[in-house]
Amino acid sequence: MENGHTNEYIRALSIDGVIFGFHENELKVLLLRWKNTDEWSLPGGFIRVLESVDTAAQRVVQERTGLTHLYLQQFHVFGDAERYDWSEVKRRIGFPYSEGDWWPRTVSIGYYALVDHSKVAPMPDQLTEACAWWALDALPNLLFDHNQIIDVALASLRKDLTEQPIGHLLPDAFTIPELQRLHETILGYELDARNFYKKMMSSDALERLPERRTGTPHKAPFLYRFRE
Amino acid sequence: MENGHTNEYIRALSIDGVIFGFHENELKVLLLRWKNTDEWSLPGGFIRVLESVDTAAQRVVQERTGLTHLYLQQFHVFGDAERYDWSEVKRRIGFPYSEGDWWPRTVSIGYYALVDHSKVAPMPDQLTEACAWWALDALPNLLFDHNQIIDVALASLRKDLTEQPIGHLLPDAFTIPELQRLHETILGYELDARNFYKKMMSSDALERLPERRTGTPHKAPFLYRFRE
Numbered sequence: 001m002e003n004g005h006t007n008e009y010i011r012a013l014s015i016d017g018v019i020f021g022f023h024e025n026e027l028k029v030l031l032l033r034w035k036n037t038d039e040w041s042l043p044g045g046f047i048r049v050l051e052s053v054d055t056a057a058q059r060v061v062q063e064r065t066g067l068t069h070l071y072l073q074q075f076h077v078f079g080d081a082e083r084y085d086w087s088e089v090k091r092r093i094g095f096p097y098s099e100g101d102w103w104p105r106t107v108s109i110g111y112y113a114l115v116d117h118s119k120v121a122p123m124p125d126q127l128t129e130a131c132a133w134w135a136l137d138a139l140p141n142l143l144f145d146h147n148q149i150i151d152v153a154l155a156s157l158r159k160d161l162t163e164q165p166i167g168h169l170l171p172d173a174f175t176i177p178e179l180q181r182l183h184e185t186i187l188g189y190e191l192d193a194r195n196f197y198k199k200m201m202s203s204d205a206l207e208r209l210p211e212r213r214t215g216t217p218h219k220a221p222f223l224y225r226f227r228e
Numbered sequence: 229m230e231n232g233h234t235n236e237y238i239r240a241l242s243i244d245g246v247i248f249g250f251h252e253n254e255l256k257v258l259l260l261r262w263k264n265t266d267e268w269s270l271p272g273g274f275i276r277v278l279e280s281v282d283t284a285a286q287r288v289v290q291e292r293t294g295l296t297h298l299y300l301q302q303f304h305v306f307g308d309a310e311r312y313d314w315s316e317v318k319r320r321i322g323f324p325y326s327e328g329d330w331w332p333r334t335v336s337i338g339y340y341a342l343v344d345h346s347k348v349a350p351m352p353d354q355l356t357e358a359c360a361w362w363a364l365d366a367l368p369n370l371l372f373d374h375n376q377i378i379d380v381a382l383a384s385l386r387k388d389l390t391e392q393p394i395g396h397l398l399p400d401a402f403t404i405p406e407l408q409r410l411h412e413t414i415l416g417y418e419l420d421a422r423n424f425y426k427k428m429m430s431s432d433a434l435e436r437l438p439e440r441r442t443g444t445p446h447k448a449p450f451l452y453r454f455r456e
Contacts (some may be wrong), residue, residue, distance in 0.1 A: 013241055049240070053305060053335055079281025109305050210290070
């Protein structure tokens with residue numbers, strides 16, 4: 001790789017990160033608000049000429065969440081020739097940048113992250129002034145094609161629900177009803193509690209902890225964690 | 229997209245195509261032999277600055293197969309910083325090109341195609357002198373990371389077997405045993421014929437044709453096709 005320029009970015013290739021968190025029984029995503037606007041987008045970034053794409057995705061998501069060693073899943077490449085209306089985006093964000101600083105078109109590699117909401121310290125980047133969680137069922141009209149990217153990420157997570165380590169979305173210890181609610185918020189429909197309990201108990205994926213959850217109105221429920 | 233250069237290619241981004249065909253009861257892939265060598269690779273190509281990635285993939289696969297409107301599925305991005313040993317590749321292909329004509333590193337978007345083997349007229353490109361079908365269980369040691377790319381493509385096809393239109397791999401009319409053999413060659417293990425027949429009949433995906441297959445040693449079996 002003799003003629004690489006290590007600090008340059010690969011032109012026209014980007015990463016968009018759909019950072020999923022689970023909070024107050026809802027699935028949420030982390031969004032950024034652009035400076036001096038009410039316009040929101042997904043966090044994203046670029047890949048260095050000699051950098052692994054997975055490493056670049058870790059870097060982008062880590063910068064927004066403060067978390068290292070995140071669970072990330074590449075889910076789709078967004079490569080349409082005109083992914084969005086560029087003049088509309090310029091109007092919405094005010095576009096205080098020189099046109100030459102922007103590439104006319106990028107192909108974006110979508111990654112989703114599954115993070116423990118309670119451990120994240122959201123941080124804006126140099127183009128934005130706020131970073132916040134938004135519930136999936138109350139998203140604003142995002143910049144670029146980012147609503148579509150979230151739709152595809154959610155469809156992908158749903159499809160692979162039984163194979164993905166969704167325990168990353170939960171705190172270290174959780175109850176079965178909390179785990180059921182996480183499944184329901186990803187799937188978008190309710191599950192039968194008895195069947196869900198039976199399925200989880202028969203799967204061997206969970207380990208019951210010695211302590212119970214206290215301070216609930218019901219009989220103190222058992223706490224579980226996923227086996228390694 | 230005012231400052232695009234329509235005939236240029238996006239630097240450092242490529243497409244690799246895993247073209248699956250089904251012939252003589254085996255799953256095969258289309259490979260290219262490099263000029264004046266015994267070295268084989270997958271067909272691949274680049275994306276124009278203002279071209280849709282899906283369109284570029286159609287173009288690449290169409291050039292090798294002569295087929296238009298192919299069924300293509302994007303399955304993975306290969307983005308490691310060092311995907312393969314470049315000096316080994318240079319040694320194996322003789323490298324008759326100027327170093328400046330090659331990009332030090334490409335990120336490759338993998339697509340697989342499902343094609344009807346009988347309709348394909350394999351064609352080499354300007355760097356290669358042969359284009360041929362290879363059975364998946366007898367692949368040579370390919371150039372670049374192409375053995376790995378085929379492994380990931382096959383794993384992806386297996387995972388989505390019930391959702392992918394694998395009828396594209398079959399001729400317009402086929403028997404149930406032929407369809408079973410296709411499932412078996414993708415999955416890598418044998419299926420019970422009675423269960424397979426029952427499952428196919430109950431799925432409503434198939435339509436029985438008026439004619440039967442003749443010229444077989446057994447009672448003439450019914451022919452089927454997939455419903456639209």
